[in-house]
Amino acid sequence: MPRPKFSDDLRAQKREQILDAAMAVFEKEGGEEALSFRRLATELGLSYSAPYRYFVDKQELVNALRARAFRWIEAEMRGAIVGLSEPEKQLESLAAAYIRSGMAHPHRYALMFFALDQLEVARRSIELKAAKRDALDVCTQVIAAGQARGNFPLDIDPLTASHLFWIGAHGLVSLQVAGQFVMGCDVKMLVPTLIHALRTGLEHADTSAKVPSKEKRHG
Amino acid sequence: MPRPKFSDDLRAQKREQILDAAMAVFEKEGGEEALSFRRLATELGLSYSAPYRYFVDKQELVNALRARAFRWIEAEMRGAIVGLSEPEKQLESLAAAYIRSGMAHPHRYALMFFALDQLEVARRSIELKAAKRDALDVCTQVIAAGQARGNFPLDIDPLTASHLFWIGAHGLVSLQVAGQFVMGCDVKMLVPTLIHALRTGLEHADTSAKVPSKEKRHG
DNA sequence: ATCATTAACATAACAGCGTCAACAAAAGTC
DNA sequence: GACTTTTGTTGACGCTGTTATGTTAATGAT
Numbered sequence: 001m002p003r004p005k006f007s008d009d010l011r012a013q014k015r016e017q018i019l020d021a022a023m024a025v026f027e028k029e030g031g032e033e034a035l036s037f038r039r040l041a042t043e044l045g046l047s048y049s050a051p052y053r054y055f056v057d058k059q060e061l062v063n064a065l066r067a068r069a070f071r072w073i074e075a076e077m078r079g080a081i082v083g084l085s086e087p088e089k090q091l092e093s094l095a096a097a098y099i100r101s102g103m104a105h106p107h108r109y110a111l112m113f114f115a116l117d118q119l120e121v122a123r124r125s126i127e128l129k130a131a132k133r134d135a136l137d138v139c140t141q142v143i144a145a146g147q148a149r150g151n152f153p154l155d156i157d158p159l160t161a162s163h164l165f166w167i168g169a170h171g172l173v174s175l176q177v178a179g180q181f182v183m184g185c186d187v188k189m190l191v192p193t194l195i196h197a198l199r200t201g202l203e204h205a206d207t208s209a210k211v212p213s214k215e216k217r218h219g
Numbered sequence: 220m221p222r223p224k225f226s227d228d229l230r231a232q233k234r235e236q237i238l239d240a241a242m243a244v245f246e247k248e249g250g251e252e253a254l255s256f257r258r259l260a261t262e263l264g265l266s267y268s269a270p271y272r273y274f275v276d277k278q279e280l281v282n283a284l285r286a287r288a289f290r291w292i293e294a295e296m297r298g299a300i301v302g303l304s305e306p307e308k309q310l311e312s313l314a315a316a317y318i319r320s321g322m323a324h325p326h327r328y329a330l331m332f333f334a335l336d337q338l339e340v341a342r343r344s345i346e347l348k349a350a351k352r353d354a355l356d357v358c359t360q361v362i363a364a365g366q367a368r369g370n371f372p373l374d375i376d377p378l379t380a381s382h383l384f385w386i387g388a389h390g391l392v393s394l395q396v397a398g399q400f401v402m403g404c405d406v407k408m409l410v411p412t413l414i415h416a417l418r419t420g421l422e423h424a425d426t427s428a429k430v431p432s433k434e435k436r437h438g
Numbered sequence: 439a440t441c442a443t444t445a446a447c448a449t450a451a452c453a454g455c456g457t458c459a460a461c462a463a464a465a466g467t468c
Numbered sequence: 469g470a471c472t473t474t475t476g477t478t479g480a481c482g483c484t485g486t487t488a489t490g491t492t493a494a495t496g497a498t
Contacts, residue, residue: 036484036485037484037485037486038485046447047447050448052486052487113393114333136401159401159403159404160408163404164413167391167409171385171386171387172390174393175385175386180332180351185382189375190383190386197383197416197420198420201412201417201419230474255455255456256456256457266478267456267478268458271456271458272476276456276457277456277457441496442497444493444494444495445494446493446494447491447492448489448491448492450489451487451488452487452488455485456481456482456483457481457482457483458479459478459480461477462475463476464474465472465473465474468470468471468472
């Protein structure tokens with residue numbers, strides 16, 4: 001069997017290198033022409049078909065990029081809670097960091113969520129799934145710790161509660177990034193109000209269903 | 220000037236007809252190949268370039284479809300508040316209807332928001348902007364009426380408050396539609412908890428900024 | 439050192455896309 | 469009927485993702 005040596009390491013290294021370039025291109029021209037496989041290759045000084053040696057698909061490359069973006073926002077959240085001891089403060093700072101980071105890097109944030117046609121393929125990436133869960137865990141752990149210390153009520157499980165925060169933060173960021181806010185809305189007031197509402201909602205968590213159920217829910 | 224007559228009416232009529240077919244195709248195969256202009260034309264029995272007589276762009280067609288989707292969800296919300304007199308009930312029913320409708324028609328909902336590369340163009344469509352505002356107004360008016368009756372506090376303006384609800388509902392629906400929820404999360408509990416949290420947050424609206432501002436905010 | 443094998447890369451080609459220009463037909467006005 | 473405008477078809481361009489085929493270089497075995 002000729003030519004095995006360190007090829008696995010070299011391959012992974014080159015993969016990272018391609019991903020670096022891809023992320024750079026994506027952040028610069030971000031989404032306008034949405035990262036062409038061919039352009040990316042030529043930008044790297046390679047032929048247009050070269051990246052196929054490292055990624056079976058364009059989707060696989062995009063998913064790897066997506067996972068990177070999740071790792072990045074996870075790091076942002078982790079950085080926001082260092083030095084804070086109160087769970088309430090941690091939760092607020094974490095949510096604020098998520099929102100701030102997403103707003104500051106709209107293309108990267110959009111990469112994480114906006115992709116109608118690639119969802120089926122994205123669902124199959126375990127690398128992406130792990131990155132997502134790890135990012136959310138930052139919030140989940142803060143809530144669990146807060147419950148253990150008696151700061152938060154126990155009648156909601158931490159994973160569900162962290163989803164609640166994710167919903168709020170994601171809703172705000174994605175609407176803002178997509179430029180959906182209606183003129184006349186006081187956006188500056190939105191962030192603190194939302195965070196306050198979520199924390200208040202968590203602390204007065206009412207887990208008894210109060211929503212009218214005309215239809216069966218989809219889950 | 221030969222041939223002016225009712226051509227304007229006929230044009231609009233044909234436009235609607237094309238949009239009908241486009242919406243049908245989009246809902247059926249939804250996004251997988253994301254609505255090809257050529258396919259749509261041939262599906263209509265026309266040549267691949269025919270729709271260019273009625274839409275200057277693919278973007279214009281997609282934006283018209285988007286506006287339709289907003290009109291649809293507006294109707295769903297309006298239908299959810301008829302017969303209810305209490306503003307709190309109206310608000311809950313409205314939010315629940317929004318969430319339920321979005322979940323029941325993921326492709327249509329995705330069409331409303333998920334489109335990274337078309338955002339710039341979407342921003343320029345006044346038809347879409349009007350549809351969006353009208354949809355949000357359902358919520359804004361309920362809140363304003365509730366404030367007038369003394370059910371809701373006055374220290375937040377109705378438009379901002381309705382955005383808060385929109386943020387929560389959109390965050391929930393879009394994450395669910397995109398299949399982003401982490402395994403183990405109790406989705407069924409999420410809807411009533413979120414709605415409760417938002418209403419609680421609105422009623423105890425704390426408009427004084429409590430969020431750490433390491434960076435200047437973007438808006 | 440030579441040869442075979444295999445990886446990396448380049449090139450060509452295919453089908454599909456959005457878009458526009460050029461052209462045929464039809465339908466209205468005069 | 470002649471003229472003009474609208475509607476529709478066809479061909480073409482440049483782009484895309486992807487695959488197949490060919491080329492080059494490096495390695496292991498001999």
